[in-house]
Amino acid sequence: MDLLIFGPPGAGKGTQAATLSKSLGMVQIATGDLMRKAVKSGSDLGKRFEHYMSQGLYVPDDMTIELLANRLDEGDAQNGAIFDGFPRTVAQAEALEGLLGKISRKINGILNLEVDLDSIVDRISGRRVCESCGQTYHVRYNPPPKPIDGEGSVRCVSCGKINSIIQRKDDNQDVVKSRNEIYLNQTLPILDFYKKKYGACIVHSLNGVGTQEEVYDRLRLAIETIRSGHKAP
Ligand code: AP5
Numbered sequence: 472m473d474l475l476i477f478g479p480p481g482a483g484k485g486t487q488a489a490t491l492s493k494s495l496g497m498v499q500i501a502t503g504d505l506m507r508k509a510v511k512s513g514s515d516l517g518k519r520f521e522h523y524m525s526q527g528l529y530v531p532d533d534m535t536i537e538l539l540a541n542r543l544d545e546g547d548a549q550n551g552a553i554f555d556g557f558p559r560t561v562a563q564a565e566a567l568e569g570l571l572g573k574i575s576r577k578i579n580g581i582l583n584l585e586v587d588l589d590s591i592v593d594r595i596s597g598r599r600v601c602e603s604c605g606q607t608y609h610v611r612y613n614p615p616p617k618p619i620d621g622e623g624s625v626r627c628v629s630c631g632k633i634n635s636i637i638q639r640k641d642d643n644q645d646v647v648k649s650r651n652e653i654y655l656n657q658t659l660p661i662l663d664f665y666k667k668k669y670g671a672c673i674v675h676s677l678n679g680v681g682t683q684e685e686v687y688d689r690l691r692l693a694i695e696t697i698r699s700g701h702k703a704p
Contacts (some may be wrong), residue, residue, distance in 0.1 A: 571624050
């Protein structure tokens, strides 16, 4: 089964995709995480990604599609995936259709998280992430752990690394608002692309406001609906 988790920046896609990945045993493919990993490596490719990401701009389609295609070739992605943050343009959606089509797969359902702009700004401005493993925190809703010693060292609950919890460079109010505008103009039209191709029922729109557990429960219900209509090849 292939699922797409969809929604504006800060909607909770990464948080929920990580939890769903564990509970469903499906790999999460997040282009933002793959790009941040390349940036951290200091490679030339990473520097090109950083140029766009730090301004809240989309990385060009050709670079993004190549990154995704390489990830999709990896062994753990052979039986389905949760796509998080990809596709973000209609050109990327068309490319994904082509890539999945070649291996007799297709998107089985789109989980569309609906969140208002005030909540988005609140969530993103309070977000903290572990640079090492990508674990996401929020200063109020899911606070990072307390310091473990007098020096203020903090240990990530997920990977155990010390002092790796940071605020992303693109998590400031101005960049968040421009990322949201870009989402409305370039990413939202993807829903129509899929509806035209597979019918309106491919899109499962959910209220993304509420506790993480409440949103997770809504997602699981939607996934059961998708699963009941999907027959494994
Ligand atoms: P990416 O990393 O994908 O960022 P994004 O889509 O902008 O999404 P975010 O990671 O900001 O938010 P999210 O929805 O995952 O929310 P999260 O779970 O973290 O992309 C970053 C950049 O990379 C892009 O701007 C672009 O430059 C580039 N890029 C990536 N993919 C690309 C592509 N396909 N094409 C071109 N460029 C691409 O949650 C947010 C916060 O809210 C967290 O602190 C979390 O703890 C908290 N939270 C989550 N759920 C709840 C809840 N229910 N209640 C309260 N708080 C919550």
